[in-house]
Amino acid sequence: MKHCRYFFKVLFTMLLLHINLFAQDEVSSPQFTSLEELLNTQVSSAAKYLQHVHEVPASVSIITAEEIEQFGFQTLEEALMTVTGFYTSNDRNYSYLGVRGFSRPTDYNNRILLLIDGHIANENVFASALIGSELGLDMETVDRIEIVRGPGSCLYGTSAMFAVINIVTKSSPIINGIHFSGKMGSYGRKQAALLYGQQWNDNINMALSAQVEKIDGQDLYFKEYDNPDMNGGIAHHVDWDKNYGFYTQFGFHSLALYALFTSREKAIPTGSWKTNFNDPRATTLDERRYIGLAYKKEFDLNKQLSIKGFLDNYYFAAAYPFDDIAHDKVKGRWYSMDMNYIWDIYSNYRLEIGSEFYNHIKADYRYWDDESTYFNGNYPFKNFSFYMLNHIQVLKNLFINAGLRSDYYTQTGSAISPRGALIFNPTLSSTFKLIYGRAFRAPNLYEARYYEEDLQKVNPNLAPEKIKTFEFVYNQKITSNLLFKCSLYQNTMNGLIDLTLDSTDSLFFYKNINSVRARGLEIEARAIFPLQFSGFLSYSVGKANDLADNSKLVNSPSQLFNVGVSRRFFRSTTASLFTHYESERFTVYGSKTKAFFLTNVHLTYAPPAKPVSFSLSIKNLFNEDYALPGGYEHIQLGIPQKRRNYLFQLKYKFEL
Numbered sequence: 001m002k003h004c005r006y007f008f009k010v011l012f013t014m015l016l017l018h019i020n021l022f023a024q025d026e027v028s029s030p031q032f033t034s035l036e037e038l039l040n041t042q043v044s045s046a047a048k049y050l051q052h053v054h055e056v057p058a059s060v061s062i063i064t065a066e067e068i069e070q071f072g073f074q075t076l077e078e079a080l081m082t083v084t085g086f087y088t089s090n091d092r093n094y095s096y097l098g099v100r101g102f103s104r105p106t107d108y109n110n111r112i113l114l115l116i117d118g119h120i121a122n123e124n125v126f127a128s129a130l131i132g133s134e135l136g137l138d139m140e141t142v143d144r145i146e147i148v149r150g151p152g153s154c155l156y157g158t159s160a161m162f163a164v165i166n167i168v169t170k171s172s173p174i175i176n177g178i179h180f181s182g183k184m185g186s187y188g189r190k191q192a193a194l195l196y197g198q199q200w201n202d203n204i205n206m207a208l209s210a211q212v213e214k215i216d217g218q219d220l221y222f223k224e225y226d227n228p229d230m231n232g233g234i235a236h237h238v239d240w241d242k243n244y245g246f247y248t249q250f251g252f253h254s255l256a257l258y259a260l261f262t263s264r265e266k267a268i269p270t271g272s273w274k275t276n277f278n279d280p281r282a283t284t285l286d287e288r289r290y291i292g293l294a295y296k297k298e299f300d301l302n303k304q305l306s307i308k309g310f311l312d313n314y315y316f317a318a319a320y321p322f323d324d325i326a327h328d329k330v331k332g333r334w335y336s337m338d339m340n341y342i343w344d345i346y347s348n349y350r351l352e353i354g355s356e357f358y359n360h361i362k363a364d365y366r367y368w369d370d371e372s373t374y375f376n377g378n379y380p381f382k383n384f385s386f387y388m389l390n391h392i393q394v395l396k397n398l399f400i401n402a403g404l405r406s407d408y409y410t411q412t413g414s415a416i417s418p419r420g421a422l423i424f425n426p427t428l429s430s431t432f433k434l435i436y437g438r439a440f441r442a443p444n445l446y447e448a449r450y451y452e453e454d455l456q457k458v459n460p461n462l463a464p465e466k467i468k469t470f471e472f473v474y475n476q477k478i479t480s481n482l483l484f485k486c487s488l489y490q491n492t493m494n495g496l497i498d499l500t501l502d503s504t505d506s507l508f509f510y511k512n513i514n515s516v517r518a519r520g521l522e523i524e525a526r527a528i529f530p531l532q533f534s535g536f537l538s539y540s541v542g543k544a545n546d547l548a549d550n551s552k553l554v555n556s557p558s559q560l561f562n563v564g565v566s567r568r569f570f571r572s573t574t575a576s577l578f579t580h581y582e583s584e585r586f587t588v589y590g591s592k593t594k595a596f597f598l599t600n601v602h603l604t605y606a607p608p609a610k611p612v613s614f615s616l617s618i619k620n621l622f623n624e625d626y627a628l629p630g631g632y633e634h635i636q637l638g639i640p641q642k643r644r645n646y647l648f649q650l651k652y653k654f655e656l
Contacts, residue, residue, distance in 0.1 A: 035481055035528045038062070043146040045115060045166035047352065047389060048155060048340050049304065054431045056148065057401040057421030059473045059487045059522075063145040065170065070534075070566040070576045072602035072617040073139055074647065076131045076167070082562055083147055084485075084524045084538040087582055088131075089555065091630045091639050092220070092239060093268050093284060095132030099149070099162040100491060101518045101544030101556040105588055106631030111441055111465075113152055113160035116167045117249065117258060119292060120156065123314035124332040124360050127159050127444045134286050136245030136262025138193045138211035140181060143170040150469050150489075151439030153417035154403045157356070157385055158442040161467045162491075169247065172197035172205035177655040185617075185647035187239075188216025198656055208248035215241040218642075220269050222277075224635050230277045235269035238280050242266075254297050258310075261289040272633040279321040287315040302344035311335045326369040333362040348393035352403075356385045363445050367452075379449050381411045383442075389419075399423040407440075411448060415440045415464055429477035436471075440464040447497055447510040456508045463512050467493045485524040491544075492517050516553060518544035535565035552586055555629045557595075559583040574604040587629040593638045596626035611654050617647040 042050035046058055053060050061083050063073075073079040077095040081088050089096040089103060097109050104111070108128035114121040116137070122129050130136075145167055152160030175197025183191040193211035217239025226233030243264035250257040265285045271277035292310030299305070316330035340354040364378040387405035394400055401421040408414045419437040426432070442464045451458045471489040478484055496514035501507070520542020528534045540560040544553040552558075559582065566576035579599045584592045599621040606613035620643055627638030 035477070035483055035526070038064070038526075038528065039477065039483070041144070043148070043166070044118060044168070045146045045164050046148045046152075046155075047391075048118070048306070048354065049342055049352070054425060054475065055399070055423065057419065057423065057433065057435055058152075059149040059433070059435075059471060059485075059489075061147040061149075063147070065143050065174075067566075068139050068142055068145075069604070070574060070602065071564060071578050071600070072576070072604075072615060072647070072649075074617070075133060075139065076135055076137075076145070076165075079139070079145055080131065080147070080165070081580060082536075082564060082578060084522045084562070085149070085487075085520070085540045085542075085560065086147075087557060087560055089628045089630075089639075090132065090641060091272070091628075091634065092270050093266055093272070094130075094134060097129075097131055098555065098557075100489065100520055100540075101542045101553065101558070102162060102491070102493075102516070103555045105555055105629060106633060110159055110444060111161040113156050113164045114167070115164065116247075116260065117169055118166060119258065119290070119308070119310060121288070122159055123288065124312075124334050125314065125316070125330045125363055125365060125445045127441070129159075129165075130264075130286065130288070133213065133215070133241055133243050134264040134266070136211075136243050136264055136288070137167065137247060138181075138195070138209055138245065140179065140193060140195050141169050141209040141247060142167055143174060144168045149487075150435060150471055151417070151419065151437035151467055153407075153415070153439035154389070154405045154419035154437060155354075155387060157383070157405065157407045157417070158409075158415075158440060158464070161439045161441055161465070161493075169209075169249065170195070170197065170207060171249075172199045172207045172251075175207055177653060179651065179653045181649060181651045183213075183647055183649045186645035187218045188214075189647065190214050203251075203253045205251045206248070208246070210244075210246045212244040213242070217241060217267065217269070220640060222270070222636055222640075224637075225271060225277045235271075235278050238267045238269040238278060238282065240267045254295055256294045256296075257292070258294070259289075259291045261287075263287045270630070270634055270636065270639065272630075273320055274322075274635075276321045281319050281321045281325060284318045285316065287313075289313045304342040306338075306340040308338040309336070322369070324369045324371060326367070328365070328367040330366075331362055331364040332360070334358055334360040350391040352389040352391070354387050356383075358383045365445060365450065374452050375450060377449055379411070379445055381409060383407060383409045397425040407442075409442050412442045412462070412464055415442070415466075431473075431475040433471075433473040433475075435469070435473065437469050438466065439469075440466045441497075443497060443510070454507075457502070457505075459509045459511055462497065462510055463495055465493065465495050465497055465512070467491055481527055481529050483526045485522075485526075487522040488520075489522075490517070490519045515547040516544060517547055518542060518553075533565070533567050536562070537564075538562045554586045554588050557582040557585050572605055572607045574606070576602045576604075578602075585629050587637050588632050589637055591637045593627050593629060596624050597622070598624055598626075611652055613651045613653075615649045615651075617649075618644065619646070620644045 046056040085100050087098045110127035114129035148164045152164035179195040181193045191213040195209045197207040199205040220235045222233050245262035247260045268282040290312040294308045296306045314332035320326040336358045338356045343351045367375045385407045389403035392400045403419045405417045422434040424432045443462045474486045476484045493516040495512035500511050522540045524538040526536045544556045561581040564578040568574045581597045583595045601618045604615040623644040627640045630639045
């Protein structure tokens with residue numbers, strides 16, 4: 001019956017798309033970027049310099065600012081859900097990203113590398129990448145999101161195992177004024193945001209954004225806690241979220257200054273870690289901030305030098321109400337230097353070399369309650385790296401990309417990360433890529449150093465996780481308005497770090513014990529008809545297994561299906577619809593969450609030549625009741641997700 005229900009929902013959705021697509025009206029101004037412009041978009045996260053998509057030695061997706069506005073994406077998590085082969089989870093505290101069948105419960109996205117304007121946003125204790133409201137960055141700030149699948153350690157080192165995601169913010173000429181926005185929506189959601197950008201001449205410019213948001217949250221029912229002593233399983237007013245953020249970049253000639261400060265405090269409604277259920281004192285706080293200076297200079301038209309220096313901070317605090325309130329706190333502080341040199345030695349040969357140095361002067365973790373301190377340690381460390389990439393044009397339409405990086409960590413030793421790709425363009429409209437790469441993740445501080453007397457101990461032999469990837473990519477521009485993409489991949493992961501029990505002393509410890517293999521197929525079609533219609537369709541099928549017993553990985557859907565369409569009509573109104581289907585996932589307790597079909601609608605009214613616009617988002621249009629896997633810290637078999645909810649937004653823009 002559930003598949004019949006999905007079928008009728010699909011039929012209804014397709015009817016809406018049909019009406020939207022063939023509505024006859026006059027359009028006064030362009031809205032949709034042409035396919036040619038999209039294909040010529042340059043990305044910087046695959047080689048630390050701008051490359052066209054067909055030159056990148058990886059499978060690449062780009063989410064543009066136009067798509068963010070058309071579909072009403074409010075967080076990075078919402079945007080990434082639309083990417084082929086990607087899926088998300090939310091445990092009512094943090095948002096998690098899965099790629100090609102791999103999403104370890106409660107790994108805090110430490111196998112994904114997140115960048116903001118090319119600077120690594122993962123912190124230095126858990127190596128987490130924040131993608132939900134905890135990121136604290138207003139999506140109105142984003143010019144594009146670059147998604148480079150596969151291993152990226154050849155350029156970036158640790159954590160770049162499954163993908164490198166680069167958030168490129170809007171420059172001052174794109175903003176060109178002041179933008180105000182206000183939002184109100186379900187669950188008592190309120191947000192105010194400011195975006196400012198101005199360029200004084202060719203050499204001086206400034207852009208900044210700021211936002212503050214408060215969400216009251218919703219009352220949630222958990223059947224696992226359904227007894228009179230626990231409020232009948234209802235978590236009342238313990239789902240709230242408060243976050244704010246500030247980001248700026250200032251350009252002066254060849255220099256650029258960057259600064260970020262974000263904060264998010266969240267109540268925990270799930271009773272995780274066996275804390276008292278429905279206790280308002282259960283909270284987490286994440287703060288991320290950095291300041292950095294970048295210098296870029298071109299020499300003789302064939303040489304380019306880039307130097308970056310950043311000072312980063314991360315702060316985390318949590319309260320866990322048991323009989324006493326337990327606390328843990330993290331303080332991370334580090335500075336980094338990054339040098340990158342590009343030399344076009346010949347007309348058909350580009351050499352890129354670089355070096356990085358990180359000094360983690362504070363990597364402090366503390367866990368205590370009113371009676372005892374269970375762990376209190378600061379473990380500073382350093383890492384050095386050197387990398388070299390070669391881009392060779394063998395023939396007019398045949399390219400070889402080969403690179404190697406060496407990393408040394410004072411905590412865990414060295415790692416070598418190679419990458420190679422063969423790129424063939426038989427025609428101007430088609431591209432074949434054959435890709436090989438290896439990547440690693442160094443054990444984070446919690447895994448490598450945390451212990452608790454009579455419960456957990458340290459493993460001095462803990463080694464980095466490693467992944468090896470083979471991939472074949474085919475891109476075909478079928479017409480001037482239609483693009484087809486296909487990828488075949490195999491990921492083999494060794495030395496997966498997991499918590500295990502030592503039978504000799506009955507203590508837990510982290511150990512490299514698992515090997516995983518994932519194989520799959522990804523298909524995507526994208527259409528852009530300027531002044532009329534744009535849309536995409538994607539399907540992913542794959543299998544991720546533990547090689548020890550050939551069992552399917554937890555939190556790993558075997559099928560994903562996305563459809564998105566956007567159409568302008570009545571001169572000033574845009575209607576967009578996104579649908580997402582995914583198959584069931586196994587939980588950490590061996591049960592399955594059900595397959596689900598999610599539909600979101602976004603409507604925008606923007607009168608021509610007016611500074612004001614209005615939009616309405618309806619998420620989970622069909623009020624789907626579904627849950628997603630959590631980690632071992634939850635007793636729930638699945639964490640319920642948001643039912644139907646709405647968001648209304650008002651924007652006002654004016655030029656300076």
